[in-house]
Amino acid sequence: MPESFVIIIPQFNDWEALNLLISKIDTDLEPSILQNTTLLIIDDCSFKERTQPFSAFGGKEIKVLRLYRNLGHQKAIAIGLSYAAENLTADKVIVMDADGEDDPADINKLAAKSLQTPGKIIFAERNKRRENFVFRFFYVIYKMVFKLLTGKIITFGNFSLVPKERLQNLVRVSEIWNNYPGGIIKSRIPYDSVLTDRATRLAGESKMNFVSLVLHGLSAISVMVDTTAVRILIFSICMSGVAIGFIVFIIFLKIIGNATPGWASTLGSTLMILMLQSFLISLFLVFMVLQYRSQQHFIPAVHYRDFVEKVDTFS
Incomplete structure (x- = not known):
């Protein structure tokens, strides 16, 4: 029996890029993966209404989970994973961004690597970055500071594959509420990676500014405080x-x-x-x-429902 997939895509006011991404997923995914895939869009309380219908999708269905308030990228991912763990049946769960910088064709690589190393979370490790010199310079500094303060090496972001045998473990890791990749490193859940190239944004402009990037870096360090x-x-x-x-x-x-x-x-x-x-x-x-x-922590699998407004399904 072929494996089933759920692709979790958090988005905030990025409907145009998301539609283009769905088209690329429909084109770039191997047919055996595509026809058994459900898209789970986490609408992080967007204030822009979706004006166009979703692009044609050759998989099972598209679900849109809308949040009561804007929580940010990392928390939206944690909620999507928790919803999938409780309500969807899937052998593999993919986490990727809506802007298209995570290339859908690399999902095939993640799936192939997962077959070679079952039971591990597979990350897309960046082979080379396309950002400007200033970003790459501070990214190198961030990796050095992360290694110095935590003793760990981080070379990946959110783009990843989670096998079903690890999903229930993952959604009970409180640290993913703050930083998804940092929480996995902290949890000691086994993981591996494959080399990928970062693609270009499909539409619109990035909402990440310098302050947001610094806060994102500090959040990764904070999970191993x-x-x-x-x-x-x-x-x-x-x-x-x-x-x-x-x-x-x-x-x-x-x-x-x-x-x-x-x-x-x-x-x-x-x-x-x-x-x-x-x-x-x-x-x-x-x-x-x-x-x-010594205090009680926020567990995504237990508390995520407080933030879910509704779930719509599109065939």
Whole structure:
């Protein structure tokens, strides 16, 4: 029996690009995949009305799940996954963007890779990026900071395939509510990747600005805040050790009489204050994380229904 697929596509006021994407899905997907595919569109409370009918789709059906309020891309994905896990029967669930930068032809690669490595989430890893130099420069910095603070490497975004045996695990990972790929890394659900090239936007302009990109990067780091906090504390202790070394050296210079009057005491007290501040702030952050871990978390599979206004089906 052929495998069944659900493609989850979150969108916000991007109906034109979405329609073009549906046409590309209809053209680029292998027939054996297409005819067993359901499109699940997560309408993130768009204020622009859809003025054109959906493009012809050769799969099973198109479902539009509308949210009560705008929640953002990551939360819309978490709600789509939770709805699919509870209400749709599928062997594989695909997550992709509505703007067309995730090439539908790469779904065939994800499906083929999933057959080779069953039981793993498969991500589309970017082989090369088409963005401008400034974006690519800050993206490299983001990956370095992510590795430094979390000890993990992130080379992928939302475009991915989730097998049914992992879907129920995934929708109970509270961290995907904040950041989908970061939540999967944190959850230790096994994953793999395939190399893909980023396509170009099909219509309209990107709604992501510099501030949005920074917040997105910070959200990925925040899902592993416990590891980040401990690493910051260790760094603070190391820097405190360096500061103490300098203070000892300053005292030595003072004793042998080579220190400039007033300079040694000023520098020594400044170093001591900075050392205590960094250590106490880091310690406070660690205790905040420990307190957070003891609280009840938002579970997408349990709480997603609070945000669903309605679900429409188009054959």
